[in-house]
Amino acid sequence: MLAPERQKKIVQLLREAGTVYVSDLSQRFDVSEETIRRDLDRLEREGVAHRIHGGAISFEHTRIEPSYRAKLHLNTxxxxxxxxxxxxxxxxxDTVILDMSTTTVFLAKELRRKRDITVVTNFPLVINEFADASNVTVVSTGGTLNRPGFCLVGHETEEFVRGLHVDKTFLSTKAISVEYGLTEGDLANIAVKKLMIAAAKQVILLADSSKFGSVAFAQLAPLSAIDVIVTDDRISPEQVTEIEELGIKVIVAGT
Structure with a gap:
């Protein structure tokens, strides 16, 4: 069995059980424990698993946030x-806010072709996407670097965003449910994201289908704070209907 196929099967086991162990996987796939450790190290870099002594746990079963580098390779x-x-x-x-999320990095790549727009962000990776796009005005919020998320947060950031009035805010979140709304795993980002929501005439949530029906550590906002949700075609029709009944427009991309 080739490494990619074995790693895919390990991911399936992680999703089913939440935890896997090196010794068990070594016997299951008839490879050395060192080979399994390399597999788990790779899955951790990709943001799928968190390494623990003797094995790994799924990020879906822990409050630990994958790094921004790992998130860039998730659900690409x-x-x-x-x-x-x-x-x-x-x-x-338009003047738009792009929050600290890897989905907005992909949005920034698309917006490079737009003319006469202003982008406000607290995410250096978004700023970098516009480095040579002279047709886009880029404004940084300033603030203190939050290293786990590689974004700018803190009092300076909050005060800057509090004074803004923009056309649209594009943001993402860790988890979404009808009952608990938008929830986050990183408390440092919540205050800034709340202000980004308040600053916009229209709030657009960018969320791949894996985020629906789950709850993270702390609430960011109720679903009623969102005007439009853009997601992918793996979301279930039942989930779409449930959200639309709240008066929120759902756009299923790729259909």
């Missing part, structure tokens, strides 16, 4: 599709 195809759809909502002359 869905994020690209969502970003392409969301970019259609940005018009010439």
């Amino acid at each position: 195809e869905q994020k690209q599709t969502i970003a392409a759809e969301a970019a259609k909502m940005v018009e010439e002359g």
Whole structure:
């Protein structure tokens, strides 16, 4: 069995059981424990698993946040599709906020082709996408670097965003449910994201389908704070109906 196939099966086991152990996987796949450790190290870099002594646990079964580098490689195809759809909502002359999320990095790639727009962000990776896009005005919020998320947060950031009035805010979140709304795993980001929501005439949530029906550590906002949700075609029709009944527009990208 080749490594990619074995790693795919390990991911399936993680999702089913939440925890896997090196010794068990070594016997199951008839490979050395060192080979399994390399597999688990790779899955951790990709943001699928968190390494523990003797094995690994799924990020879906822990409050530990994968790094921003790992998140960039999670659900990439869905994020690209969502970003392409969301970019259609940005018009010439718009001022928009892009929050700290890897989906907004993909959106930034799409917005490079827009003319006469202003982008406000607290995410250096988004700023970097516009480095040579002279047709886009880029404004940094300033603030203190939150290293786990590689974003700018703190009092300076909050005061800057509090004074803004923009056309649209594009943001993401860790988990979404009808009962608990948008929930986050990183408390440092919540205050800034709340202000980004308050600053916009229209709030657009960018969320791949894996985030629906789950709850994270702390609430960011109720679903009623969102005007439009852009997601991928793996979301169930029942979930779409449930959200639309709350008066929120759901755009399923790629359909």
